[in-house]
Amino acid sequence: MTKSPTYRTIAVLDQRPGALPVPLGAAGSASGDGQTRDTLGRPLRDLRISVTDRCNFRCSYCMPKEVFDKDYAYLPHSALLSFEEITRIARQFVAHGVQKIRLTGGEPLLRKNLELLIAQLAALRTLEGEPLDITLTTNGSLLARKAQALKAAGLQRVTVSLDGLDDAVFKKMNDVDFPVADVLAGIAAAQAAGLGPIKVNMVVKRGTNDHEIVPMARHFQGTGVVLRFIEYMDVGATNGWRMDEVLPSSEVIARLHAELPLVALEASAPGETAQRWGYANAQGVYDPRLGEVGVISSVTQAFCADCNRARLSTEGQLYLCLFASQGYDLRSLVRTGAETADDTALAAAIGNIWHGRTDRYSLLRAALPPEAQGTGARRVEMSYIGG
Ligand code: SAM
Ligand code: SF4
Numbered sequence: 001m002t003k004s005p006t007y008r009t010i011a012v013l014d015q016r017p018g019a020l021p022v023p024l025g026a027a028g029s030a031s032g033d034g035q036t037r038d039t040l041g042r043p044l045r046d047l048r049i050s051v052t053d054r055c056n057f058r059c060s061y062c063m064p065k066e067v068f069d070k071d072y073a074y075l076p077h078s079a080l081l082s083f084e085e086i087t088r089i090a091r092q093f094v095a096h097g098v099q100k101i102r103l104t105g106g107e108p109l110l111r112k113n114l115e116l117l118i119a120q121l122a123a124l125r126t127l128e129g130e131p132l133d134i135t136l137t138t139n140g141s142l143l144a145r146k147a148q149a150l151k152a153a154g155l156q157r158v159t160v161s162l163d164g165l166d167d168a169v170f171k172k173m174n175d176v177d178f179p180v181a182d183v184l185a186g187i188a189a190a191q192a193a194g195l196g197p198i199k200v201n202m203v204v205k206r207g208t209n210d211h212e213i214v215p216m217a218r219h220f221q222g223t224g225v226v227l228r229f230i231e232y233m234d235v236g237a238t239n240g241w242r243m244d245e246v247l248p249s250s251e252v253i254a255r256l257h258a259e260l261p262l263v264a265l266e267a268s269a270p271g272e273t274a275q276r277w278g279y280a281n282a283q284g285v286y287d288p289r290l291g292e293v294g295v296i297s298s299v300t301q302a303f304c305a306d307c308n309r310a311r312l313s314t315e316g317q318l319y320l321c322l323f324a325s326q327g328y329d330l331r332s333l334v335r336t337g338a339e340t341a342d343d344t345a346l347a348a349a350i351g352n353i354w355h356g357r358t359d360r361y362s363l364l365r366a367a368l369p370p371e372a373q374g375t376g377a378r379r380v381e382m383s384y385i386g387g
């Protein structure tokens with residue numbers, strides 16, 4: 001018989017959004033057999049874990065300097081999940097069918113001894129007994145130094161963010177004067193360490209870096225690096241997002257195709273966020289030696305219908321959508337004290353939360369008139385829940 005979940009509200013730090021009540025107790029969906037589905041029938045396959053809310057860049061679309069200044073209240077170390085807590089929570093996500101874990105932030109390579117966490121996560125096995133697909137998204141600034149150690153710890157791949165090849169453009173976008181050459185050195189070190197195939201994410205802002213689309217494609221074509229163009233999104237509440245600064249992916253592809261002919265490729269996995277395009281040879285046929293590019297059209301072509309991603313914030317709140325305003329406080333379930341629950345309760349809570357998931361922000365945004373897009377409830381910052 002299915003028992004109804006019981007609820008309790010858990011307090012969080014006051015500068016963060018309030019936590020939602022964690023649904024405790026067994027529920028039909030909380031069996032931990034990989035069959036957990038949300039209200040739209042979506043499975044749970046991908047967990048993104050933010051390991052720090054701090055960053056050494058101040059990308060204007062993510063952590064604008066005016067907000068994330070020296071007075072900004074970052075989380076104290078005691079609020080962060082420890083590596084053991086992260087692994088304990090991740091294990092229960094794996095029991096619900098998660099096969100892929102992405103470490104993110106803030107800048108994940110700023111978290112001390114991250115290799116130790118990677119080694120713990122690499123020891124987990126999927127329900128089919130396979131190793132997890134463990135990857136990491138980084139701004140690349142510390143990658144040249146850390147690539148070897150990350151690989152040795154069990155990291156399989158990295159995604160590096162780079163918004164242009166022109167130093168002036170890139171420095172303006174990261175807003176801390178960080179040079180392109182050092183990110184390229186990080187990418188080269190990651191390739192040498194075997195952290196491939198490497199993906200490079202470029203956020204495209206119309207009027208800021210859209211003239212870098214073709215030069216970036218030319219630079220990475222044939223190198224084994226998969227370049228992906230991301231539509232500038234209305235995440236968080238601080239980046240001053242405007243629809244007219246979004247360059248639709250269809251336009252990115254049209255601009256590329258005019259210079260470097262492309263052919264559409266099949267998605268490589270269900271729930272994949274990027275649409276894939278391969279470079280064509282003189283006969284107009286995809287040539288794998290030239291490689292591929294991807295576009296992530298989070299604004300103009302919502303992919304919520306297949307969204308199988310959950311996000312664990314730096315302080316252990318579970319978010320069901322990149323655009324959510326509130327998360328569920330799982331940290332309180334793994335910390336010692338009177339209210340500590342065991343792993344069965346943690347597993348049940350995760351199952352219950354996913355079972356009740358209705359999130360589909362991008363689909364709903366697409367149905368709004370242009371002037372209403374990007375408005376509405378205050379969304380959590382991307383540097384806090386990770387991209
Ligand atoms: N610091 C790391 C980095 O930049 O790769 C990881 C965290 S960052 C929040 C993860 C990804 O989110 C990056 O690829 C970044 O470019 C992307 N991102 C951040 N803000 C965005 C926005 N407003 N629209 C689209 N992508 C964004
Ligand atoms: Fe830092 Fe990444 Fe956000 Fe840029 S996108 S500010 S590098 S967390």
Ligand code: SF4
Binds near residue numbers: 302303305359362363
């Ligand atoms: Fe998933 Fe939310 Fe993005 Fe839709 S808007 S694809 S539900 S993260």
